[in-house]
Amino acid sequence: MDLFDFEPGREGYYGEYGGCFLPEILTTTIEELKAAFQDIKHDPSFWQEFEQLMQSYSGRPTPVSHLANLSAKLGGAQIYVKREDLNHTGSHKINNVMGQGLLCKRLGKKRVIAETGAGQHGFATATMAARFGFDCKIYMGAVDVARQRPNVFWMENLGAEVVAVQDGQQTLKDAINECLRDWVTNMHDTHYVLGTAAGPHPFPEMVSYFQSIIGREARGQIQKVAGKLPDRVFACVGGGSNAMGLFQGFLDDQQVELVGCEAGGLGPGEGNHASRLAYKDASVGVAQGFKTYFLQNKDGNMLHTKSVAAGLDYIGVNPALVHLWERERVRFEAVTDAEVTEALKLCMKTEGLIPALESSHAFARAIEEAPKMSKDEVILINQSGRGDKDIFTVADALDDDHWKEFIKVKAEHYGAE
Amino acid sequence: MALNEYIASRKQNKDLLLMTHVVCGYPSFDANLKELEIMAEAGVDFVELQFPFSEPSADGPLFVKANQIAVESGVTVEQCFEFMAKVSQRFDFKVLMMGYYNTVFKMGHEAFVDALKAAGGCGFIVPDLPLEEAGALHDYAKSQDIAPIVLMTPTNTDARLQTIAKAADGFVYVVARRGVTGGKTEMDAEVGEFLDKCRDISPVPTGVGFGVSAKEDLDFLAKHADMGIIGTAALKAWEEGEEKALRDFFGSLGLL
Ligand SMILES: Cc1ncc(COP(=O)(O)O)c(C=O)c1O
Numbered sequence: 001m002d003l004f005d006f007e008p009g010r011e012g013y014y015g016e017y018g019g020c021f022l023p024e025i026l027t028t029t030i031e032e033l034k035a036a037f038q039d040i041k042h043d044p045s046f047w048q049e050f051e052q053l054m055q056s057y058s059g060r061p062t063p064v065s066h067l068a069n070l071s072a073k074l075g076g077a078q079i080y081v082k083r084e085d086l087n088h089t090g091s092h093k094i095n096n097v098m099g100q101g102l103l104c105k106r107l108g109k110k111r112v113i114a115e116t117g118a119g120q121h122g123f124a125t126a127t128m129a130a131r132f133g134f135d136c137k138i139y140m141g142a143v144d145v146a147r148q149r150p151n152v153f154w155m156e157n158l159g160a161e162v163v164a165v166q167d168g169q170q171t172l173k174d175a176i177n178e179c180l181r182d183w184v185t186n187m188h189d190t191h192y193v194l195g196t197a198a199g200p201h202p203f204p205e206m207v208s209y210f211q212s213i214i215g216r217e218a219r220g221q222i223q224k225v226a227g228k229l230p231d232r233v234f235a236c237v238g239g240g241s242n243a244m245g246l247f248q249g250f251l252d253d254q255q256v257e258l259v260g261c262e263a264g265g266l267g268p269g270e271g272n273h274a275s276r277l278a279y280k281d282a283s284v285g286v287a288q289g290f291k292t293y294f295l296q297n298k299d300g301n302m303l304h305t306k307s308v309a310a311g312l313d314y315i316g317v318n319p320a321l322v323h324l325w326e327r328e329r330v331r332f333e334a335v336t337d338a339e340v341t342e343a344l345k346l347c348m349k350t351e352g353l354i355p356a357l358e359s360s361h362a363f364a365r366a367i368e369e370a371p372k373m374s375k376d377e378v379i380l381i382n383q384s385g386r387g388d389k390d391i392f393t394v395a396d397a398l399d400d401d402h403w404k405e406f407i408k409v410k411a412e413h414y415g416a417e
Numbered sequence: 418m419a420l421n422e423y424i425a426s427r428k429q430n431k432d433l434l435l436m437t438h439v440v441c442g443y444p445s446f447d448a449n450l451k452e453l454e455i456m457a458e459a460g461v462d463f464v465e466l467q468f469p470f471s472e473p474s475a476d477g478p479l480f481v482k483a484n485q486i487a488v489e490s491g492v493t494v495e496q497c498f499e500f501m502a503k504v505s506q507r508f509d510f511k512v513l514m515m516g517y518y519n520t521v522f523k524m525g526h527e528a529f530v531d532a533l534k535a536a537g538g539c540g541f542i543v544p545d546l547p548l549e550e551a552g553a554l555h556d557y558a559k560s561q562d563i564a565p566i567v568l569m570t571p572t573n574t575d576a577r578l579q580t581i582a583k584a585a586d587g588f589v590y591v592v593a594r595r596g597v598t599g600g601k602t603e604m605d606a607e608v609g610e611f612l613d614k615c616r617d618i619s620p621v622p623t624g625v626g627f628g629v630s631a632k633e634d635l636d637f638l639a640k641h642a643d644m645g646i647i648g649t650a651a652l653k654a655w656e657e658g659e660e661k662a663l664r665d666f667f668g669s670l671g672l673l
Binding site (some may be wrong): 019020021022023024025026027028029167168173176177180181184185186187188285286287288289291294296298299300301302 | 469470471472473474475476477481482485488493494517518519520522523544545546547548549550567568569570571572573574577581592595596597
């Protein structure tokens with residue numbers, strides 16, 4: 001299945017979803033970007049250059065690890081994990097970022113901007129900008145700045161300017177709006193490094209393309225280590241980039257079931273979660289440059305979203321995933337904050353793994369389903385990122401006394417300075 | 418009266434028409450009415466009523482805040498149309514809907530155009546709907562004598578400007594510079610050249626917006642366009658001192 005083989009006149013559409021809805025002032029910029037992307041896509045030497053860069057800079061290929069203890073404990077399917085957390089900067093975001101960095105060089109632009117939710121994408125963009133010598137400005141919702149300070153710290157020290165966005169609900173969608181505003185002003189020298197497979201065409205295609213490195217590697221690796229293709233593949237879905245990246249490796253394998261795990265937050269009900277497809281609170285709309293399912297009211301104004309994982313806390317979802325969901329190729333499930341914390345604890349204790357809160361959504365769903373599967377079945381989970389960045393949030397969720405004591409002492413120390 | 422006749426008749430008495438802007442329900446519908454009274458007195462020819470949207474990504478800080486507060490205070494699309502009906506009955510100027518495409522999409526194209534027409538609106542400006550996606554909506558609007566206003570911008574190629582011209586109806590909204598609403602535009606020779614080019618290519622009159630805020634801007638535009646469009650500057654005046662400041666603002670433009 002080639003999702004990106006668009007019908008004439010339907011460029012950038014996946015079924016009814018996708019497209020490019022931007023102000024006229026960006027038309028020329030988008031045309032340039034589309035042309036540059038087509039060039040690299042059809043240039044075999046580009047992918048080689050990209051793979052080599054990811055190897056030398058980010059430690060790719062990332063391994064697929066067998067979780068023997070967890071599998072035994074759950075007593076069902078054999079669980080394997082694709083270790084995107086082992087990338088430089090700790091998540092899959094770097095795949096897309098380095099790809100767009102190479103593209104930016106070809107475009108001849110000197111400045112990059114990016115939105116970030118969890119901060120992983122901003123962090124990755126800041127490293128890319130430092131390495132390639134671009135000026136870098138990161139927009140991040142003020143709420144996310146408050147909950148992801150460690151990433152903000154690194155971004156700033158890598159030389160990026162971090163802007164805390166005070167508009168709207170002060171999370172990822174508001175950071176995207178700010179990026180669009182910057183871009184309509186500075187497009188002549190600025191490339192917008194969108195961090196997920198959402199937004200206007202060609203971003204969903206382009207980000208999916210760079211992230212497909214995950215699935216390309218994983219398909220061969222799992223066959224080697226598990227002796228077969230997986231029966232089920234789990235990935236968390238914020239905007240959809242890590243899921244698209246892994247799923248693309250298995251799209252044509254009809255026997256492989258693909259499961260997207262969304263942020264269930266506090267559970268169903270408007271404003272309680274960020275689950276566009278698994279719960280029934282979203283509807284089709286057009287915003288932030290594309291048509292997809294959005295969490296919105298009947299007037300088309302966006303609802304508040306909620307999730308313990310900043311990176312999943314987004315109103316819309318990748319349009320290709322919606323198309324695949326409608327065609328029943330991808331199943332969608334929601335995972336609540338409470339289930340996420342339990343899954344994270346279990347992973348740490350049984351396997352010594354610390355998945356990011358985002359990735360823990362995929363783990364939680366796999367943990368729920370594994371016991372009901374047989375021992376010769378195989379599960380593959382995308383560990384999209386590592387949990388170190390979440391230390392404040394996780395410590396809160398676990399109500400860890402030693403951590404609280406440490407923070408108090410630190411605070412006193414800073415207060416005394 | 419069709420839009421071109423209206424524009425032609427208004428142009429008999431002045432060099433430059435004027436369009437102003439209010440964000441529906443911000444700070445309140447009552448305040449909007451007071452703003453509109455003053456605008457009517459100043460002799461404006463068109464007013465865009467912005468339907469507030471939660472993701473106003475093409476707007477600058479002041480309109481962003483206005484949109485956000487209006488949405489948060491519960492302003493609905495239905496209320497905006499009711500307000501439009503009241504405004505188009507009460508005042509002589511013509512009224513357009515300005516907003517984001519999701520508002521139109523959620524209602525459905527036909528329902529939107531029908532409601533706009535019933536409320537006495539003469540057209541709409543939806544800046545995040547590119548021509549490539551606008552076909553069905555524009556066709557239906559035109560069949561109902563509602564003008565879909567298209568935008569020309571300084572980053573467009575000449576070929577693109579020609580394409581936009583073909584889709585034009587009523588008037589063309591010329592964006593004077595890159596960026597979002599608000600801020601200042603230096604009305605220099607380069608801008609003048611661009612405006613002349615747009616006027617040349619456009620089959621309908623041109624209105625110029627983004628950063629139009631002073632009498633000198635209007636004097637400049639009178640030479641290069643058919644209409645000036647004032648957005649943020651008027652809201653800024655209102656924020657600074659409500660009716661008095663807004664009156665003073667139009668006074669400074671030589672209109673009151
Ligand atoms: C570790 C991690 N996983 C997943 C996501 C969700 O994004 P996406 O759905 O694009 O993979 C994020 C986003 O910030 C993230 O940081």
